[in-house]
Amino acid sequence: MQYNILKTPIEYLKGVGPAKADLLKKELHIFTYQDLLFHYPYRYADRSKFYKINEIKSVDVEVQVIGVITSAEELGQKRGKRLVAKFRDATGTVDLVWFKGIKWIKNSLKLNTPYILYAKPSIYNGIVNFAHPELELKAEADKSLQTGLQPVYSTTEKLIQKGLTNKAFARLTKALLPQLKNQIQESLTEDIRIANKLPPKESSLFAIHFPTNQEQLRWARYRMKFEELFFLQLNLLIQKQVNQTKMKGYAFPRVDYYFNTFFKEHLPFELTGAQKKVLKEIRSDIGTGKHMNRLVQGDVGSGKTMVALMSMLIALDNGFQACLMAPTEILATQHYNGLNNDIGDMPMRIELLTGSTKTARRKEIHEGLLNGEIHILVGTHALLEEKVQFKNLGLAVIDEQHRFGVAQRSKLWLKNKKPPHVLVMTATPIPRTLAMSLYGDLDISVIDELPPGRKPITTVHRFDKNRLKVFGFLKEEIAKGRQVYIVYPLIEESAKMDYKNLDDGYESIKRAFPLPEYAISIVHGRMNAADKEYEMQRFVKGETQIMVATTVIEVGVNVPNASVMVIESAERFGLSQLHQLRGRVGRGAEKSFCILITSYKLSEDGRTRMETMVRTNDGFEVADVDLKLRGPGDLMGTRQSGMLDLKIADIAKDGPILTRARDSAIQLLKEDHNLSLPKHLIIRNEYLKKYRGKMQWSRIS
Ligand code: ADP
Ligand code: MG
Secondary structure, eight states, X not given: OOOOGGGSBGGGSTTTHHHHHHHHHHHHOOOBHHHHHTOOOSEEEEOSOOBOGGGOOOSSSOEEEEEEEEEEEEESSGGGOEEEEEEEETTEEEEEEESSSHHHHHHHOOTTSOEEEEEOOEEETTEEEEESOEEEEHHHHHHTTOOSEEEEOOOOHHHHHTTOOHHHHHHHHHHHGGGXXXXXXXXXXXXXXXXXXXXXXXXHHHHHHSOSSHHHHHHHHHHHHHHHHHHHHHHHHHHHHIIIIISBOOOOOOOOHHHHHIIIIIOOSOXXXXXXXXHHHHHHHHHTTBOOEEEEEEOTTSOHHHHHHHHHHHHHHTTOEEEEEOSSHHHHHHHHHHHHXXXXXXXXXXXXEOTTOOHHHHHHHHHHHHTTOOOEEEESGGGGSTTOOOSOEEEEEEESGGGSOHHHHHHGGGGSSSOOEEEEEOSSOOOHHHHHHHSTTSEEEEEOOOOTTOOOOEEEEEEGGGHHHHHHHHHHHHHTTOEEEEEOOOOGGGHHHHHHHHHHHHHHHHHHSOTTTOOXXXXXXXXXXXXXXXXXXXXXXXXXXXXXXXXXXXXXXOOTTEEEEEETTGGGSOHXXXXXXXXXXXXXXXXXXXXXXXXXXXXXXXXXXXXXXXXXXXXXXXXXXHHHHHHHHHHHOHHHHGGGOOSSOOTTTOHHHHHHXXXXXXXXXXXXXXXXXXXXXXXXXXXXXXXXXXXHHHHHO
């Protein structure tokens, strides 16, 4: 095989050497020429425009000025010591100031010689000045033929200390690129490039580092974003293809006693059109023996649980067991009680398994699962323990997926000879682009309709100081027979402060709502499961009118009589959490309210979050804003963000590119499902390079 220059160790690059190479590896994981090539600039300094001194007005942007230094003197004593130079052009004079490296800089400055200055101005005592500006002799700059847009690279303190500044990176890259000429393999076919107007890979990579103009840069970035998203999607689609064609699932053709009896005698309401549609999609998956991997998206309160239950009943009708996994103990318990309640006297054994299930009980459950006496197991991730083995698990439902890692999802598969069908339900909607990237290997169903009779929730934003007024409103609602949630944030890092806030809040609520007229429940993370359950039940039964809680009630709690959700320090919650909390009310026939209480001090993000909540009840809209504010990593939690470790594309902003890339990948696989055509070799090679050793490929080819 031909020697691949891209794999050359970075120490061989002129200007690097072993010491710097070590640091590059440690600090930025740059091991080879290729790694440096893909260390993209994170922004560009626009050096195409020159300012006159009298044009400098804003202090927000960097400016570039041609002028000469007329004098330079050291001023001040000790810590106040500084070097001040006068910099002049035809229109005026500004100060340049240095606080460090004074001697050295003073000696290197050339008086009355044209310089190009590039820096962000600041204003001190009404005079424009530049602190530690970038200066380059104009003659030098002319020689190096710099283009208008200069790359700015990320670097680290340690690298800078060794001289690897942003500028040094630009120099290294500049030295590297000529050596790579005609060495960079194209990885997209001409068909795809033409159809999507993508420039060639090599010129794109070169232009990303040293663009000649904005237009060229835009296309270059477009090309590399497309490529990144294309391979991400290709991988997901290949996995999906493997799931569907190579992996046989159990066939559940029968709809029998369990489903029909439930449907006729126990279903407490008419299913919504959307629920019926999704159930049909599920049935057509599992009815035929295709392996189901389906994501059910639906807004809070859209009735995902019922869809899950009825799907599990189909598994039972075909002689299989089912399980339902939830992210918290409270939610698992709630599901367990809910399911038992729903099925009434139907002869079925449902069991609950969580972290706090006692050993003796655990053993009984393990046995019941193995001999098939247990029909449905509900639980937390305790279900994933190796000891938990089923006789014949046919369907696994995962509720509120975003708290589970993708790896955990696949653990479920190991519980059987054949993987059970998997149904994933999200807690809150996920924006389409994110769903495509995180769950691109799943089929997606959307429950886009709420059960009838729901009154929209009115959301308002109030400041701390109006809390007494809010309490007054709560009293009116309680007088009408309603119940109220009051939720406090609990962030692990500041747990101590948070518990203090919770305690203080609880005290003041007790004072404002005294016994015997009012009774209050409290639930938080430091209580044991039995106490939590006791307090929850008091509220569920209506013995208490107020539920004070941390976010442990965030998911799943269902008390239709509760009509007000008060969220304290609402600015500290993320949007999807706020939306999820709000979804706890508005489940009964009464008009419901969500009251967001914050301090006056709100960040811009915080304000946007409050405004979004007040403006809309639509979870999909909330999710879109959330993605824009936080980016995909934060949104899905660190565990899953690894999957979206994108170098240049941005899921929040590059939705249209993502859609095109996915369409191209779909098209490609339609034409050549295992990329065996010679013309697709370059794609196949790139794919294998990126996803080498992944079992998916070995199964497909
Ligand atoms: P989520 O989708 O947030 O998990 P749930 O499954 O908890 O929502 O359902 C919310 C509430 O709506 C529950 O009280 C449930 O019984 C009720 N519900 C579900 N489907 C319907 C329906 N078709 N008609 C009326 N109420 C329904
Ligand atoms: Mg739910």
